[in-house]
Amino acid sequence: MKYDWSTAEAWGKAGAGLLLGTVLYIAFCSFCATSVPVAQDVALVLGLLGGFPVWVGGIYYAVLSQTVVRAWLVLGAAIGLLAGAVLYAQFIA
Amino acid sequence: MSTLPPRAYKLSWDAHSVTGIAIGLALFVIFATGALVLFRGEIRKWEEPKLRAQPGERISLDAMVHPILDSLSQEGASPSRLRIGLPEGRDDNLHVKATGEGMNATPNVWVNSTTGKWVRTPEEGAITQTLYYLHFFYQLGRWGVYLAGLLGVFGLLAVVTGTAMHLDRIVKDFFQFRPGKTLRVAWADAHKVLGTIGLPFQTMYVFTGAYLGLLGIAALPYVVFLFDGDSTDYLREAGYYAPAVQVDSVASASADRPSLQRFAARAEGAWPDFDPEKMVVHDMGHPNSRVEVIGYRHGAVFGGTGSVIFHGATGEELLRKPPAEANLFNESVQSTETLHFARFGGTALKILFFLLAVASCAVILTGNLTWLEVRDTEHRTVNQMLARLTAGGATGFLPAVALLFLADRGMSGGVPDPNWWGDLFFFGGWAVAIVYALCRRNVARTHRSLLVIGGGLAMLVPVANGATTGAWPWAAWAAGQWAVLGVDLGAIGCGLGALGTAALLTVDASPNNASPPSSASDSGSDPAVEPVLVSVAPE
Numbered sequence: 144m145k146y147d148w149s150t151a152e153a154w155g156k157a158g159a160g161l162l163l164g165t166v167l168y169i170a171f172c173s174f175c176a177t178s179v180p181v182a183q184d185v186a187l188v189l190g191l192l193g194g195f196p197v198w199v200g201g202i203y204y205a206v207l208s209q210t211v212v213r214a215w216l217v218l219g220a221a222i223g224l225l226a227g228a229v230l231y232a233q234f235i236a
Numbered sequence: 237m238s239t240l241p242p243r244a245y246k247l248s249w250d251a252h253s254v255t256g257i258a259i260g261l262a263l264f265v266i267f268a269t270g271a272l273v274l275f276r277g278e279i280r281k282w283e284e285p286k287l288r289a290q291p292g293e294r295i296s297l298d299a300m301v302h303p304i305l306d307s308l309s310q311e312g313a314s315p316s317r318l319r320i321g322l323p324e325g326r327d328d329n330l331h332v333k334a335t336g337e338g339m340n341a342t343p344n345v346w347v348n349s350t351t352g353k354w355v356r357t358p359e360e361g362a363i364t365q366t367l368y369y370l371h372f373f374y375q376l377g378r379w380g381v382y383l384a385g386l387l388g389v390f391g392l393l394a395v396v397t398g399t400a401m402h403l404d405r406i407v408k409d410f411f412q413f414r415p416g417k418t419l420r421v422a423w424a425d426a427h428k429v430l431g432t433i434g435l436p437f438q439t440m441y442v443f444t445g446a447y448l449g450l451l452g453i454a455a456l457p458y459v460v461f462l463f464d465g466d467s468t469d470y471l472r473e474a475g476y477y478a479p480a481v482q483v484d485s486v487a488s489a490s491a492d493r494p495s496l497q498r499f500a501a502r503a504e505g506a507w508p509d510f511d512p513e514k515m516v517v518h519d520m521g522h523p524n525s526r527v528e529v530i531g532y533r534h535g536a537v538f539g540g541t542g543s544v545i546f547h548g549a550t551g552e553e554l555l556r557k558p559p560a561e562a563n564l565f566n567e568s569v570q571s572t573e574t575l576h577f578a579r580f581g582g583t584a585l586k587i588l589f590f591l592l593a594v595a596s597c598a599v600i601l602t603g604n605l606t607w608l609e610v611r612d613t614e615h616r617t618v619n620q621m622l623a624r625l626t627a628g629g630a631t632g633f634l635p636a637v638a639l640l641f642l643a644d645r646g647m648s649g650g651v652p653d654p655n656w657w658g659d660l661f662f663f664g665g666w667a668v669a670i671v672y673a674l675c676r677r678n679v680a681r682t683h684r685s686l687l688v689i690g691g692g693l694a695m696l697v698p699v700a701n702g703a704t705t706g707a708w709p710w711a712a713w714a715a716g717q718w719a720v721l722g723v724d725l726g727a728i729g730c731g732l733g734a735l736g737t738a739a740l741l742t743v744d745a746s747p748n749n750a751s752p753p754s755s756a757s758d759s760g761s762d763p764a765v766e767p768v769l770v771s772v773a774p775e
Contacts, residue, residue, distance in 0.1 A: 144250050185564055192572070195389060203393065206250075
């Protein structure tokens with residue numbers, strides 16, 4: 144290993160990357176399906192094919208983030224925003 | 237130095253190497269089997285002599301399909317769903333899958349398009365199915381498919397982190413291979429050179445593989461939010477099925493089966509560049525039967541499917557949707573599949589993809605070997621086990637595959653359940669190779685032994701084929717059985733490659749690498765481990 148990982152950092156970032164990265168992907172797909180103001184086929188392409196870079200980006204962000212807390216907070220906030228937009232589109236708008 | 241800040245570079249390096257170590261061997265299996273199943277049509281002909289090319293014209297679609305339906309149906313029943321994969325060239329085989337009440341269960345049927353002879357898998361085939369299923373771990377069921385998709389996602393992570401680290405020196409890395417330097421440098425150079433050459437290929441395959449593997453899960457939000465939970469509508473939108481149409485029942489359906497050949501010919505003439513690829517017959521023999529013919533624009537890499545729908549009983553054309561009018565989703569999904577399955581470019585492209593897939597396997601292995609070489613002085617048990625597992629799992633894959641081909645030829649005399657026996661030889665042989673590698677301390681010698689065994693067995697593949705079917709390479713050449721000849725020559729090529737690599741391997745016990753007993757004891761490693769230096773001789 145080139146970086147000096149502490150145990151908490153390794154588990155915290157791996158957890159954020161794997162767990163929140165995956166939830167971010169699902170939230171992004173749901174967001175594209177419900178809230179993006181484009182035609183249905185464009186929304187499908189955006190979510191289905193664009194979702195993988197978002198997923199990998201989420202994992203990579205968790206690895207690179209300055210602290211474990213920041214990784215969880217930023218990814219969690221992104222998920223919250225996307226999930227909020229989905230809920231708004233489904234139940235309020 | 238990389239353009240990445242030092243901290244980001246270190247973190248990326250760790251993410252890249254940990255991902256590679258965690259998924260490397262599984263990804264190796266996916267790429268290795270993928271390289272082989274690029275030629276699954278050819279391998280199927282090799283393993284099924286009934287499907288090999290014969291002189292003569294292609295017979296009609298009805299002459300191919302109706303005898304199968306007669307054989308499969310109980311008391312003259314017709315299938316509620318008949319799916320036909322249409323042959324492209326004269327030598328291509330037809331694929332049939334029939335389901336419904338009154339039909340004998342059949343997974344897949346392959347038909348020789350010149351003789352009409354047909355075989356059923358898995359009852360009568362082993363190699364293609366075993367390798368194809370292993371490509372996405374379908375031996376584990378749908379969870380295996382999801383696992384393969386997840387490996388694609390993490391493969392994408394490995395590609396992204398690796399590229400991010402080397403982006404600023406990608407041209408330099410492309411030209412830098414120093415086999416005369418230390419082993420660590422040689423493996424790292426090989427990893428970077430092959431990784432740079434294959435970067436677009438690997439990126440495309442991990443991405444499309446992730447999509448195909450996770451399609452069942454990834455589609456869920458769309459099915460729920462956009463299609464009211466109906467996955468069939470989702471698949472229609474993606475171009476796998478023709479659009480939904482209203483099919484009015486006629487007063488009475490003819491007792492005769494409809495002419496599938498006529499439907500195929502009419503669909504083919506719908507547009508000048510239309511290549512029908514599959515035909516789906518719903519409720520055959522019923523008053524509301526419909527026939528869907530789905531295909532692509534001829535030779536197009538990027539593009540969606542078009543379809544023509546007929547009334548199955550009256551023959552009336554109900555709907556016509558050209559490929560040029562496919563929506564963006566249809567085009568994206570179908571282009572993804574076209575790229576992944578190499579449905580363009582012909583045999584030359586498949587050979588290129590085969591070589592790139594082999595190079596991708598080498599990228600994975602050299603990455604593994606670089607990791608191990610860096611930690612060579614640590615003598616940790618986990619590293620030694622990884623080194624041995626790499627030898628058994630990766631190099632041991634070659635003799636296992638060769639054994640699968642040989643076992644198939646050895647069972648050509650009507651052995652009951654050859655698929656089971658094929659799996660036994662393949663997975664059993666592979667397991668023996670892994671156990672052998674785990675038990676043997678000298679990893680380099682393990683690699684060499686397995687290469688020699690695998691190479692020797694691969695050289696026997698054409699012999700086994702010639703001895704059991706009479707299709708020796710020169711006979712296959714004379715008969716124009718290019719698929720059979722190609723598989724035989726491919727086996728010889730792989731065999732020679734393996735034997736050549738084994739001959740080039742320098743397996744040397746270097747006293748410099750010996751760890752002192754106290755050091756070995758302190759680190760908790762195997763004190764009796766043999767010091768090994770393995771390299772490809774630069775001379």
